Amino acid sequence: MNFDLVFKHWDLFLGGVWVTLHLTVIALALGMLIALPASLSMARNTRFSPLARGYVYVFRGTPLLVQTYLIYYGLGQFELVRDSFAWPLLREAWWCAVIAFSLNSGAYTAEILRGAIKTTPKGEIEGAMALGLSGRQVTWLVLMPSAMRRALPQYGNEVVFMLHGTVVASVITIQDILGVGRTVNAKYYIAYEGFLSAAALYMIITFVVVRLFRLVEQRYLKHLNLENVSARKSDSETGEVPVAVPAMR
Amino acid sequence: MKRPEFKKFALAAAFAAFATSAAADELNICVEGAYPPFSEINASGDVVGFDIDITNALCAEMGNSCKLVQSEWDGIIPALLEGKCDAIIASMSITEERKQRIDFSGKYYNSPGRFVAKQGHGLTDSPEGLAGKVIGLQRGTIFQDYMDGEMADVELKLYGTQDEVYLDLVAGRIDAAFADSIAISDGFLKTDQGKDFEFFGRDYSEEKYFGVGAGIGVRKGEEDLRDAFTAAIKTIRENGTYKSINDKYFEVDIYGG
Amino acid sequence: MRTLQGVRNLDKLLEFAPLLGRGVLVTVGVAVLALVLATALGALGAAAKLSRNLIFNWVAQVYTTIVRGVPDLVLILLIYFGGQRLLNTVVQSFDGGYVEISKFWAGVISIGFIYGAYLTETFRGAYMTVPKGQAEAAKSMGMRPLPVLWTVLLPQIMRFALPGYGNVWMVLVKSTAVVSVIGLEDLVGLADKAGKATRAPFLFFVAVILVYLAITWVSQLALKYADERANRGQTA
Numbered sequence: 136m137n138f139d140l141v142f143k144h145w146d147l148f149l150g151g152v153w154v155t156l157h158l159t160v161i162a163l164a165l166g167m168l169i170a171l172p173a174s175l176s177m178a179r180n181t182r183f184s185p186l187a188r189g190y191v192y193v194f195r196g197t198p199l200l201v202q203t204y205l206i207y208y209g210l211g212q213f214e215l216v217r218d219s220f221a222w223p224l225l226r227e228a229w230w231c232a233v234i235a236f237s238l239n240s241g242a243y244t245a246e247i248l249r250g251a252i253k254t255t256p257k258g259e260i261e262g263a264m265a266l267g268l269s270g271r272q273v274t275w276l277v278l279m280p281s282a283m284r285r286a287l288p289q290y291g292n293e294v295v296f297m298l299h300g301t302v303v304a305s306v307i308t309i310q311d312i313l314g315v316g317r318t319v320n321a322k323y324y325i326a327y328e329g330f331l332s333a334a335a336l337y338m339i340i341t342f343v344v345v346r347l348f349r350l351v352e353q354r355y356l357k358h359l360n361l362e363n364v365s366a367r368k369s370d371s372e373t374g375e376v377p378v379a380v381p382a383m384r
Numbered sequence: 385m386k387r388p389e390f391k392k393f394a395l396a397a398a399f400a401a402f403a404t405s406a407a408a409d410e411l412n413i414c415v416e417g418a419y420p421p422f423s424e425i426n427a428s429g430d431v432v433g434f435d436i437d438i439t440n441a442l443c444a445e446m447g448n449s450c451k452l453v454q455s456e457w458d459g460i461i462p463a464l465l466e467g468k469c470d471a472i473i474a475s476m477s478i479t480e481e482r483k484q485r486i487d488f489s490g491k492y493y494n495s496p497g498r499f500v501a502k503q504g505h506g507l508t509d510s511p512e513g514l515a516g517k518v519i520g521l522q523r524g525t526i527f528q529d530y531m532d533g534e535m536a537d538v539e540l541k542l543y544g545t546q547d548e549v550y551l552d553l554v555a556g557r558i559d560a561a562f563a564d565s566i567a568i569s570d571g572f573l574k575t576d577q578g579k580d581f582e583f584f585g586r587d588y589s590e591e592k593y594f595g596v597g598a599g600i601g602v603r604k605g606e607e608d609l610r611d612a613f614t615a616a617i618k619t620i621r622e623n624g625t626y627k628s629i630n631d632k633y634f635e636v637d638i639y640g641g
Numbered sequence: 642m643r644t645l646q647g648v649r650n651l652d653k654l655l656e657f658a659p660l661l662g663r664g665v666l667v668t669v670g671v672a673v674l675a676l677v678l679a680t681a682l683g684a685l686g687a688a689a690k691l692s693r694n695l696i697f698n699w700v701a702q703v704y705t706t707i708v709r710g711v712p713d714l715v716l717i718l719l720i721y722f723g724g725q726r727l728l729n730t731v732v733q734s735f736d737g738g739y740v741e742i743s744k745f746w747a748g749v750i751s752i753g754f755i756y757g758a759y760l761t762e763t764f765r766g767a768y769m770t771v772p773k774g775q776a777e778a779a780k781s782m783g784m785r786p787l788p789v790l791w792t793v794l795l796p797q798i799m800r801f802a803l804p805g806y807g808n809v810w811m812v813l814v815k816s817t818a819v820v821s822v823i824g825l826e827d828l829v830g831l832a833d834k835a836g837k838a839t840r841a842p843f844l845f846f847v848a849v850i851l852v853y854l855a856i857t858w859v860s861q862l863a864l865k866y867a868d869e870r871a872n873r874g875q876t877a
Binding site for chain 1 (some may be wrong): 707709710711712713714716717718719720723725726760765811815816818821822829833836837840841842843847849850853854857858
């Protein structure tokens with residue numbers, strides 16, 4: 136084993152961690168911006184709901200790798216695109232990854248939120264309306280905060296999946312954690328030391344993210360006093376990381 | 385049945401469901417597949433190109449049956465070391481750095497590296513001339529070694545294959561590419577997409593970085609196989625087989641001096 | 642001029658169509674075999690998690706934790722390159738020859754390994770959904786443990802696990818795309834190579850997207866049918 140080569144390039148790996156985290160956070164944030172209107176329009180069958188449904192179906196129904204390839208190599212092929220206003224963004228691998236990951240995360244998040252909106256107790260909305268809140272106020276002050284709370288555990292999974300999904304960035308020249316691992320492997324013609332180091336880093340980050348979500352859930356879902364929340368609490372005491380069934384990725 | 389043999393048998397049976405075992409008298413040759421005109425895939429999924437024709441000629445000369453194993457460039461040396469193939473014939477330059485891990489036959493061709501960019505680029509091939517520009521090249525190549533060693537401040541974009549470098553050069557995501565001059569001229573400049581592009585700067589062939597030409601990689605300690613390849617290269621050079629393959633792809637003799 | 646280029650690209654796609662068809666078979670092959678492996682691992686994992694043996698508990702826990710922590714692509718690269726090293730060491734210590742992990746089987750093993758962990762949770766959850774009284778009632782009627790599992794519990798576990806199982810299949814199929822990164826000539830790998838070689842990647846990737854959407858669509862129909870069948874006679 137040649138882990139001295141890995142340690143020799145610890146600064147590269149540190150940079151990789153930064154790139155991975157940065158990409159994950161941006162994709163999740165932009166994904167949420169897409170998911171909010173998309174989930175509302177799906178849950179309420181508005182005029183735009185066929186569009187939202189189509190978007191969610193396509194992005195959840197195909198691999199993230201192919202979506203990224205299509206946006207990076209596929210669009211770059213056309214002069215029409217290269218002459219357009221969007222090119223300064225699409226020219227950069229970084230922005231292509233951000234666009235692909237955001238659209239992907241937006242689709243999954245929209246589906247999670249749609250489910251949470253659908254299960255909102257009628258009484259919550261009726262109560263808010265009885266207090267004289269306007270339709271918009273009911274939506275943004277009552278319905279969405281309540282739905283987002285209930286979506287927290289599932290959204291925690293989405294965060295982990297997006298974190299893991301960012302490895303795709305390494306196939307379009309981005310030096311994320313895996314990208315650095317591959318570069319170090321290729322530079323020294325070694326087989327797996329770079330991958331093993333990358334795996335360890337991803338694992339540590341995943342643990343931190345899962346722990347953070349556990350804390351946030353305990354804070355915001357306490358009032359629900361749900362059986363599964365207390366079950367989760369005991370999980371965290373034993374340091375157990377439960378594996379959730381992924382939401383169709 | 386002696387014990388070790390039984391163990392071997394039991395193990396083979398255990399793994400038979402998960403693996404394919406290589407036949408003993410057959411040579412597996414690691415080739416790449418995204419490096420025109422040396423290797424590329426055609427519409428039936430086969431790898432074709434100069435490297436492949438050379439492989440077939442050498443195997444015929446040596447009297448071996450050879451099976452091509454397509455491998456990603458990134459993992460081609462590990463693939464050899466882990467036994468996924470017995471030799472690499474993939475335009476791999478013979479360098480000191482690689483010699484620390486594997487062994488090489490004599491060269492089967494040699495050509496310098498060069499920079500390429502869109503006509504009217506106004507670039508020069510010096511650290512100053514390339515400052516602030518992005519150079520695209522294939523990861524884990526002699527061109528990366530050179531840039532890391534001599535122009536460490538120039539920004540690089542590393543790709544898995546040479547085809548991807550060309551795609552992004554055309555798309556304008558990189559300002560220039562640095563690669564083998566024959567690969568560029570025949571695999572890119574002569575194609576439709578490459579018609580607006582041109583070489584710039586000098587020929588690069590310092591032995592420290594670029595080695596002494598492309599050779600056939602074998603595992604260390606397999607001197608017989610290495611020498612058999614070296615001898616076979618010599619034979620096809622002499623009997624005209626090399627020339628006919630060379631002329632199928634190139635206008636000049638790429639074997640080099 | 643632009644339309645002309647579009648038509649030329651379509652020609653290229655048609656030229657490569659039979660090859661891509663072969664790629665679809667590889668993709669489906671990897672996915673189906675990986676599902677079989679994942680089902681076996683999932684059943685073992687669930688049994689280990691539910692057992693009272695602490696060592697089994699611990700092993701299953703380590704298994705699901707690793708899968709949860711490491712991205713699929715990293716695991717595939719590790720198994721393809723690192724796994725070969727491990728296998729060589731093991732085989733050579735037995736004085737054996739050489740056994741290769743091919744790209745195809747590296748993909749099947751990696752993906753099966755990953756989704757086995759998800760199915761572990763699916764099966765465990767389904768087992769716990771079956772009311773305890775049923776097994777107890779069967780035992781009190783003098784049934785032995787194995788027939789209880791086989792004839793009483795398993796049919797119900799299967800019914801409860803079906804939605805989760807279907808979900809894992811849908812995710813698993815898409816996950817096969819990343820096996821192309823180790824050079825497997827599945828649909829994505831071939832389209833990627835062909836698209837880049839012909840310098841016309843757009844059309845090839847659009848074709849890949851359409852094929853995956855078709856697979857998703859067919860899977861959903863099949864699952865809906867299976868779900869209705871499994872729940873026939875049940876009141877909603």
